[in-house]
Amino acid sequence: MLSAFARVFKSPDLRKKLLFTLGLIIIYRLGSHVPIPGVNYQNVQTCVDAASDSGGLLGLVNLFSGGALLQITVFALGILPYITASIILQLLTVVIPRLDALKKEGASGQAKITQYTRYLTVALAVLQGTGLVATARSGSLFPNCSVASEIVPNDSILTTAVMVLTVTAGTACVMWMGELITDRGIGNGMSMLIFISIASTLPGALWAVKQEGKIAGGWLAFFSVILIGFVMVALVVFVEQAQRRVPVQYAKRVIGRKSYGGTATYIPLKINQAGVVPVIFASSILYVPALIAQFADPTAPWAVWITQNLVKGDHPYYVAAYFLLTVFFAFFYVAITFNPDEVADNIKQAGGFIPGIRAGRPTADYLRYVLNRLTWPGSLYLGLIALVPTVAFASYGSSNQLTGTSILIIVSVGLETVKQINSQIEQQSYEGFLR
Known part of the structure; x- marks a missing residue:
């Protein structure tokens, strides 16, 4: 390092x-x-x-x-x-x-x-x-x-x-x-x-965990949270780096005296193709009822129900709605950001094909099938990462705001930044070699 x-x-x-x-x-x-x-x-x-x-x-x-x-x-x-x-x-x-x-x-x-x-x-x-x-x-x-x-x-x-x-x-x-x-x-x-x-x-959130702890002066809870955080970071790194590589073969073409193609590559499809956007979507949607209830009559039955059930992060209704919305928006966001038909057309126009799959419509159907199978574990992973810390702190009796969303964003951004730094270091190493 x-x-x-x-x-x-x-x-x-x-x-x-x-x-x-x-x-x-x-x-x-x-x-x-x-x-x-x-x-x-x-x-x-x-x-x-x-x-x-x-x-x-x-x-x-x-x-x-x-x-x-x-x-x-x-x-x-x-x-x-x-x-x-x-x-x-x-x-x-x-x-x-x-x-x-x-x-x-x-x-x-x-x-x-x-x-x-x-x-x-x-x-x-x-x-x-x-x-x-x-x-x-x-x-x-x-x-x-x-x-x-x-x-x-x-x-x-x-x-x-x-x-x-x-x-x-x-x-x-x-x-x-x-x-x-x-x-x-x-x-x-x-x-x-x-x-x-x-x-x-x-740092402030971790220190709040120590102050709210009742065993061994709060240090037991403090180090337990750090240990759980390391486990979650390892899980996030593993899932964020995991991908399904769909092989693509390009046919060899001869134009004049030159030959083109004949190479093999792949389409990287991540398990968490949607990133952290579904969690943000779900949080924003759940804030809307609370926002409406805040400016309405506080004694109205529907406003009281929303305040009791859809504001506290540890309520079962809130947890269930948050999880289901995260799963839904994961599929929704992947559907609007990755177009299998467009990818299949681009592969066909470049003279490529997926081994064992016919070009055109069958390729699009295959990509859609693979993407749906990948989105299911990715969406469940997002829902669990977003809710597990919140539920754990609620069961512990703490109001701490250490969330899985925070860990997910920090690790994802950190990984992308490290990748960019490494690529620039390697690029300059190649430039030095060429000199």
Whole structure:
């Protein structure tokens, strides 16, 4: 490992990219602690210290912002509006022919889709920022805090507009920094910022486990959680790296005096083809009923039922709905992102075929069959990874917010970043050999 770090810092190009990435990460973390204008910072800290957890309605946003949401800082929304906008554009590509045509145009079309994503991100940031300010002003952001209603002491329109504008500008700045990391740094910028946000909350969450433990001063629970975390990391690494390689053979063709083809390759189909998107989808859908119930009459029977059954992460109804939605969205997302018919047509046009399978429609049917068989264990794996830590902490009687989603994102982003660094090191080694 030390030799690998030495190789990274010996390369001027990699060293420059690494330092550039670290600089933007530092700026991002500093912005996560700068409060927005119009907020009583002392009351916010009082409510944050008194809060038992950061879950509930805004738990996902708080997780992806590295705890900046509850602090009501400049980067309170984090990168989640951009993630939501990207997912929406990806879904709309399937139903809007214009977006589908742009996707097939290559780099120019992708640049146009990226521009649409930026516009939608700003619009979502305005919407979510308005909701955040309204929630903070009403006291619902910290329902168990005595000074929650005094977090935003000034309720004038100008103060509200400045607060929403500041949060929106912070989201745009985070999006810009993510794109800079992608272009000039190491790894995918958006994924890297999510990685840093989640990783920044882990030390506090682990220490909370120690403080809540009742055996051996809490150290038994502390080391037990670390051991379970290592086991889950090993499981995530194993599944994320696992893939089914569908062999593809290209026929040999002779054009003039040159021969083409005659090579063999494969199509890598991962077990978890959907990544972490189904978990985000499921969490977002489950937050909608809680959001509606929060702004409705709290004494209404349906609102009481939602509050009792679909807000707490340890309730059986919540656990069952979360698991089923994760499985459903895993199949749904794979279906819209991987088109077997298009892949089969591309293979046929390139003169390739899967051994034992006829080209064209039979190839598409075979790919669809293999993909469905892979998605079942992948979706069940996602559901278990997302729920096991939550259920374990609930049965233990803890309100800790260490989740399987956090581990899944951290390990996945870490693996992709390491792969990119290794590829750049190998590329420079080849360049040195050619010199």
